[in-house]
Amino acid sequence: MATIRRFEDLTCWQTARAVAQDVYRISKAGEMxxxxxxxxxxxxxxxxxxxxxxxxxxxxxxxxxVQFLGFAKGSAGEVKSQLYRAFDQNYLDSATFEALCEKVDNNSRLIKGMLTYLSSSAIKGERYQSLQEPEPLYNTNA
Incomplete structure (x- = not known):
């Protein structure tokens, strides 16, 4: 697994960004x-x-x-609910609605995957690096 050093490296953030771009695009046009x-x-x-x-x-x-990922997942649910409102008002056609809902669902799955990973990880976070035991520089069992 690659080391993540910036939030921009997270697939769940990249996907959320793509959803936000789509939301801005669809909300600029028509009756919506x-x-x-x-x-x-x-x-x-x-x-x-x-x-x-x-x-x-x-x-x-x-x-x-973990706490903020929970907030993000909740906001993704809010986006999906609002897509239903837009669809019910005929602001979106079926294909656009379904494609966007699938993107939001995929984003929610990615966030959930990150939550699952973090719940089983021993990593405490960069704030606690000085408290964690350092990696050995060499193998003493050789």
Whole structure:
């Protein structure tokens, strides 16, 4: 597994960013663009997914990262619910709605995967690196 050094390296953040870009694109056109309340809410929720992943990662502790991933997953659910509202108002056609819902579902699975990984990991986070035992520089059993 590759070492993740920046939140931008996380697949779940990259996918959240792609969803946010799609949300901004679809909310600029047609009747949806005039539904200011829905546009504001869905854009804020989509941005919240990627922002919470970034903030949790940069806080430097596993516990806080897990907490913020939970917030991100909740925001992804909010985006999907708002996509239903947009679809029910005929702002989105079936193909666009289904494609975006699949992207959001995939993003939720990636976030869940990160949560699962972190719950079984011994890594405490960069904040605690000085408290963790250092890796040996060489093998003393040779």
């Amino acid at each position: 663009a005039r539904d200011f309340g829905l546009v504001n809410q869905i854009r804020r929720a989509a941005g919240s997914v990627m922002d919470n992943i970034a903030e949790g990662f940069d806080r430097g502790s596993r516990g806080e990262f």
